[in-house]
Amino acid sequence: MQRAAFAFELLAQARDSRARAGVFHTPHGAVRTPAFMPVGTRATVKGVDSHSLARLGSQMILANTYHLHLRPGEALIAELGGLHGFMRWNGPILTDSGGYQVFSLSDTRRVDDDGASFRSVVDGAQVRFTPERVIEIEAALGADVAMAFDHCPSQPDARGEVELATARTHAWLERCVRRHRELGGEERGQALFGIVQGGAFDDLRARSVDSVCAHDLVGYAIGGVSVGETREQMLIAVQAAAPRLPDDRPRYLMGVGTPRDFLDAIERGVDLFDCVTPTRHGRTHQAFTRQGTLNLRNAAHARDARPLEEDCDCPACAPGYSRAYLRHLAKSGEMLGAQLLTQHNLRAFHRLMEEIRAAVLSGSLAAVRQRWLGAAPLGD
Amino acid sequence: MQRAAFAFELLAQARDSRARAGVFHTPHGAVRTPAFMPVGTRATVKGVDSHSLARLGSQMILANTYHLHLRPGEALIAELGGLHGFMRWNGPILTDSGGYQVFSLSDTRRVDDDGASFRSVVDGAQVRFTPERVIEIEAALGADVAMAFDHCPSQPDARGEVELATARTHAWLERCVRRHRELGGEERGQALFGIVQGGAFDDLRARSVDSVCAHDLVGYAIGGVSVGETREQMLIAVQAAAPRLPDDRPRYLMGVGTPRDFLDAIERGVDLFDCVTPTRHGRTHQAFTRQGTLNLRNAAHARDARPLEEDCDCPACAPGYSRAYLRHLAKSGEMLGAQLLTQHNLRAFHRLMEEIRAAVLSGSLAAVRQRWLGAAPLGD
Numbered sequence: 001m002q003r004a005a006f007a008f009e010l011l012a013q014a015r016d017s018r019a020r021a022g023v024f025h026t027p028h029g030a031v032r033t034p035a036f037m038p039v040g041t042r043a044t045v046k047g048v049d050s051h052s053l054a055r056l057g058s059q060m061i062l063a064n065t066y067h068l069h070l071r072p073g074e075a076l077i078a079e080l081g082g083l084h085g086f087m088r089w090n091g092p093i094l095t096d097s098g099g100y101q102v103f104s105l106s107d108t109r110r111v112d113d114d115g116a117s118f119r120s121v122v123d124g125a126q127v128r129f130t131p132e133r134v135i136e137i138e139a140a141l142g143a144d145v146a147m148a149f150d151h152c153p154s155q156p157d158a159r160g161e162v163e164l165a166t167a168r169t170h171a172w173l174e175r176c177v178r179r180h181r182e183l184g185g186e187e188r189g190q191a192l193f194g195i196v197q198g199g200a201f202d203d204l205r206a207r208s209v210d211s212v213c214a215h216d217l218v219g220y221a222i223g224g225v226s227v228g229e230t231r232e233q234m235l236i237a238v239q240a241a242a243p244r245l246p247d248d249r250p251r252y253l254m255g256v257g258t259p260r261d262f263l264d265a266i267e268r269g270v271d272l273f274d275c276v277t278p279t280r281h282g283r284t285h286q287a288f289t290r291q292g293t294l295n296l297r298n299a300a301h302a303r304d305a306r307p308l309e310e311d312c313d314c315p316a317c318a319p320g321y322s323r324a325y326l327r328h329l330a331k332s333g334e335m336l337g338a339q340l341l342t343q344h345n346l347r348a349f350h351r352l353m354e355e356i357r358a359a360v361l362s363g364s365l366a367a368v369r370q371r372w373l374g375a376a377p378l379g380d
Numbered sequence: 381m382q383r384a385a386f387a388f389e390l391l392a393q394a395r396d397s398r399a400r401a402g403v404f405h406t407p408h409g410a411v412r413t414p415a416f417m418p419v420g421t422r423a424t425v426k427g428v429d430s431h432s433l434a435r436l437g438s439q440m441i442l443a444n445t446y447h448l449h450l451r452p453g454e455a456l457i458a459e460l461g462g463l464h465g466f467m468r469w470n471g472p473i474l475t476d477s478g479g480y481q482v483f484s485l486s487d488t489r490r491v492d493d494d495g496a497s498f499r500s501v502v503d504g505a506q507v508r509f510t511p512e513r514v515i516e517i518e519a520a521l522g523a524d525v526a527m528a529f530d531h532c533p534s535q536p537d538a539r540g541e542v543e544l545a546t547a548r549t550h551a552w553l554e555r556c557v558r559r560h561r562e563l564g565g566e567e568r569g570q571a572l573f574g575i576v577q578g579g580a581f582d583d584l585r586a587r588s589v590d591s592v593c594a595h596d597l598v599g600y601a602i603g604g605v606s607v608g609e610t611r612e613q614m615l616i617a618v619q620a621a622a623p624r625l626p627d628d629r630p631r632y633l634m635g636v637g638t639p640r641d642f643l644d645a646i647e648r649g650v651d652l653f654d655c656v657t658p659t660r661h662g663r664t665h666q667a668f669t670r671q672g673t674l675n676l677r678n679a680a681h682a683r684d685a686r687p688l689e690e691d692c693d694c695p696a697c698a699p700g701y702s703r704a705y706l707r708h709l710a711k712s713g714e715m716l717g718a719q720l721l722t723q724h725n726l727r728a729f730h731r732l733m734e735e736i737r738a739a740v741l742s743g744s745l746a747a748v749r750q751r752w753l754g755a756a757p758l759g760d
Contacts, residue, residue: 046715049699049716071708072682072711076682076704080685086702086705302456303456303460305459315431320468331452332422332424332451334426335427335715340429
């Protein structure tokens with residue numbers, strides 16, 4: 001696949017799973033996959049400036065169409081150089097379409113076959129999202145990848161709702177593809193990714209893959225997860241969708257998750273992830289480590305002179321900030337605690353992806369799985 | 381003056397004022413004066429890690445005996461390598477003695493000639509501070525400079541209260557000096573600074589200088605300011621005290637202030653400052669610039685593509701974050717806004733001090749005063 005500035009190079013496949021290593025080329029640079037994308041909802045990864053993000057090993061970040069449309073509005077962002085200029089991030093950016101937020105955040109939403117209406121949480125105004133409108137907003141935001149506007153069902157096992165949402169997602173994708181093409185397509189420097197729905201139903205996921213992949217797109221995503229489903233339901237969705245997606249396009253599992261989720265999904269062929277876990281956990285003083293998740297508010301850390309992880313090169317561990325110090329910051333409500341833990345968690349996720357990638361290139365993920373999940377389960 | 385690892389080198393004096401440039405040598409390095417010390421109340425300068433602090437040009441920082449005694453306690457900090465090890469700051473540190481906090485923060489305090497009792501804001505426990513006890517706590521915290529325990533009067537113009545507080549401060553200084561010496565004196569790597577009181581009364585300040593300077597100390601401070609007095613009262617205190625302090629010791633004006641205050645005090649012979657203004661203003665989205673103070677919440681900045689200051693090398697300005705972006709962060713309640721503005725403000729204060737120092741070395745502060753205060757008054 002090679003189109004304008006976009007290309008996905010498949011470099012290697014694991015011997016013992018569907019795990020793969022590749023490079024996703026975008027107008028703002030290459031993303032070595034598998035990759036984790038930090039979430040920058042309102043054009044900021046909470047607590048981390050762009051320079052620090054790059055130093056942590058972030059390659060591509062996500063921003064949120066729904067939130068940015070409400071404030072400060074895509075027109076202002078376009079005027080200030082698009083998301084890249086606005087947030088001073090010169091690497092690749094992906095905007096999610098707002099589908100997930102419309103269906104998860106808006107109590108007052110009204111959805112019909114044409115689109116969705118909801119009240120702005122910023123000023124109470126009525127807002128109308130249609131597939132065309134969302135593509136226009138994403139075009140103004142100017143990310144490298146725009147996600148199609150989808151209907152994300154609230155329950156992955158409510159077959160009726162999932163069928164309706166999946167059919168609607170397919171109809172809306174048609175309209176997204178058309179509007180995206182009218183606005184210049186990939187030649188404008190922005191790719192469109194389609195989103196597979198189908199809940200936790202193997203047959204619906206398989207049919208959704210067929211419908212979505214009928215459109216020749218730069219990449220494909222598995223949506224409708226991270227809505228409160230069980231791990232089993234999430235894996236049914238991934239198992240049903242990922243292996244059926246074309247080999248030569250990046251596969252993105254939306255809103256997932258923890259180190260265990262990454263390993264499970266990567267072994268089923270997923271390449272890209274985003275999730276608020278590292279940043280949100282950081283702000284609640286929880287640290288991801290190979291020895292499990294540490295809650296820095298716990299008294300157990302009160303006199304612990306060790307850093308979070310001995311061999312970590314993040315801004316919390318490398319200068320040697322002790323667990324005792326991080327606990328002091330947590331107990332004192334000092335913002336530096338959240339900042340340091342957020343950065344540690346992002347670095348931990350990026351390091352995990354780097355290890356996974358090296359492991360795929362050398363044939364097997366088994367050693368990484370043992371190293372990260374062998375001792376205490378992570379993120380369960 | 382040369383004692384153990386401490387020395388103050390006077391390098392130059394301005395032609396047209398008492399402003400001076402020097403170097404204050406401490407066991408953890410040299411401080412080029414005039415200098416501004418960021419405030420790290422609870423062993424963290426709010427929102428800025430130690431590595432970033434150094435890059436902003438911070439030379440010496442302040443931490444707070446009162447707050448750190450209450451949480452996490454000086455024993456824990458000593459166990460973790462003292463303040464330098466605890467907060468991973470290898471440069472000079474000064475601890476204030478808690479005098480100001482005891483008298484400004486504790487509603488329930490009871491003060492007598494022996495010391496002060498108050499309730500812990502952390503757990504409600506009764507706490508007793510005497511001069512000896514404070515020196516012991518500061519010894520455990522292990523800063524390069526420990527401030528003497530003083531009685532800070534609440535009103536600089538209430539003569540009766542000021543006289544009592546000043547006399548008590550002198551009596552307590554005797555006891556601080558004795559305990560400091562018993563614990564090893566400067567040979568232990570920690571200097572003691574005495575504090576001049578006397579409110580806004582020229583005669584009381586002059587007498588206080590005589591009493592305090594009867595002790596041969598590494599440095600001297602002007603206290604009892606930043607308690608809500610007028611600028612005129614503050615300048616009376618500085619004018620009465622600073623020129624009478626020995627030339628060959630650093631002079632530290634406690635808790636002050638703004639760029640205008642710095643220039644006024646430096647022209648009267650002050651070398652060292654600390655204040656929460658840059659960090660606190662940063663958290664309320666106010667930026668110090670040569671063009672005056674900007675409130676980033678104002679609608680005026682909504683579409684402004686300019687950085688805070690064109691020629692600033694801070695982590696907000698150098699990557700080119702626009703005022704519009706900083707306003708977006710402020711309006712969205714995103715912590716990155718406070719982080720970037722805090723760093724800008726610290727850098728602005730350090731740059732001002734660097735400019736002042738260069739100006740003193742070349743003879744006159746007039747140009748700096750014109751550059752920083754010529755247009756719009758700053759920090760008034």
